[in-house]
Amino acid sequence: QQPVQSPQAVILREGEDAVINCSSSKALYSVHWYRQKHGEAPIFLMILLKGGEQKGHDKISASFNEKKQQSSLYLTASQLSYSGTYFCGTEGTGAQKLVFGQGTRLTINP
Amino acid sequence: KAGVTQTPRYLIKTRGQQVTLSCSPISGHRSVSWYQQTPGQGLQFLFEYFSETQRNKGNFPGRFSGRQFSNSRSEMNVSTLELGDSALYLCASSLEGPSYEQYFGPGTRLTVT
Numbered sequence: 310q311q312p313v314q315s316p317q318a319v320i321l322r323e324g325e326d327a328v329i330n331c332s333s334s335k336a337l338y339s340v341h342w343y344r345q346k347h348g349e350a351p352i353f354l355m356i357l358l359k360g361g362e363q364k365g366h367d368k369i370s371a372s373f374n375e376k377k378q379q380s381s382l383y384l385t386a387s388q389l390s391y392s393g394t395y396f397c398g399t400e401g402t403g404a405q406k407l408v409f410g411q412g413t414r415l416t417i418n419p
Numbered sequence: 420k421a422g423v424t425q426t427p428r429y430l431i432k433t434r435g436q437q438v439t440l441s442c443s444p445i446s447g448h449r450s451v452s453w454y455q456q457t458p459g460q461g462l463q464f465l466f467e468y469f470s471e472t473q474r475n476k477g478n479f480p481g482r483f484s485g486r487q488f489s490n491s492r493s494e495m496n497v498s499t500l501e502l503g504d505s506a507l508y509l510c511a512s513s514l515e516g517p518s519y520e521q522y523f524g525p526g527t528r529l530t531v532t
Contacts, residue, residue: 311461339518350509350523351462358518396462400517406475407452407517409462 310334312399314410321417326385329413331397333378340373340380341398341407344391351396354382359402384415392417421445423512423524431530437498440527444491444512451493452521453485456507465508468493469516500531 312333321327331340339358343351355366357373357380368385380399384391394414398407424443432438444451453465464477468487485495491512497504507528511521 341521343521343523350525351511351521353520353522356518356520398462398517398521404475405469405517406464406467406477407521408464409454411461 311408312397312410314395314397314413316413317411318414319416321387321415323389323417323419324386326383327387327391327415329382329384329395329397329415331380331382331399331410333399333401335378335399335401337373337375337378337399338402338404339400340371341400342371342380342382343396343398343409344393345396345412346393354395387415387417389417389419391415423510423522425508425510425524425527427527428525429528429530431532432500433532434500434502436500437496438500438529439494439496440508440510440529442493442495442510442512442524444493444510445522448512448514448522449491450513450516450519451487451491452511452513452517453493453495454509454511455479456509456526457505462509465495467517474516497529502531505529505531 342354345351394412398409452467466476487493507526509526511523513519
């Protein structure tokens with residue numbers, strides 16, 4: 310079952326923060342986050358495995374609440390290069406497949 | 420290290436024809452997954468292969484099939500093409516499967532007329 314992402318779209322000014330949420334109705338083993346720019350392939354950002362850990366690099370971080378089957382992606386002090394569509398991909402326990410959300414379109418304006 | 424390559428990059432076919440798309444994963448990666456991307460449906464999972472075995476399949480009709488070779492290269496085939504099959508087909512490779520980071524290829528843009 311497809312995870313639900315929110316919001317569907319967000320527009321920010323450079324330097325502002327954003328949070329993108331991903332929610333699933335199934336028990337999850339892992340959550341992935343990818344960014345796709347127009348006309349390009351999705352690029353891996355991070356993966357969170359069952360255990361509720363938080364990960365991050367540079368100004369992008371994510372959390373995974375396995376009890377609620379929810380993950381959030383945090384982008385702080387956004388840069389123009391952060392623009393794109395963000396997808397979460399969820400892997401159910403024993404599923405051997407990633408199911409992606411509908412995506413969140415992020416636009417960063419100067 | 421070379422990235423994931425997909426061929427061809429663009430394809431135009433007529434309804435009723437069949438098509439074969441190819442994906443070469445990153446060296447050392449044994450898992451290949453295929454996705455269909457359309458503006459209305461987003462990224463839809465087609466199937467995943469690991470060591471020449473299909474481990475999972477998405478909700479697509481039997482016209483969509485795939486295989487993986489001993490060198491981990493993978494192909495997907497769509498028979499009896501329909502207009503609705505027009506999409507960007509992406510493959511992604513990873514070391515062992517969906518629990519690992521996925522590296523996507525540039526995709527094959529299929530247009531069915």
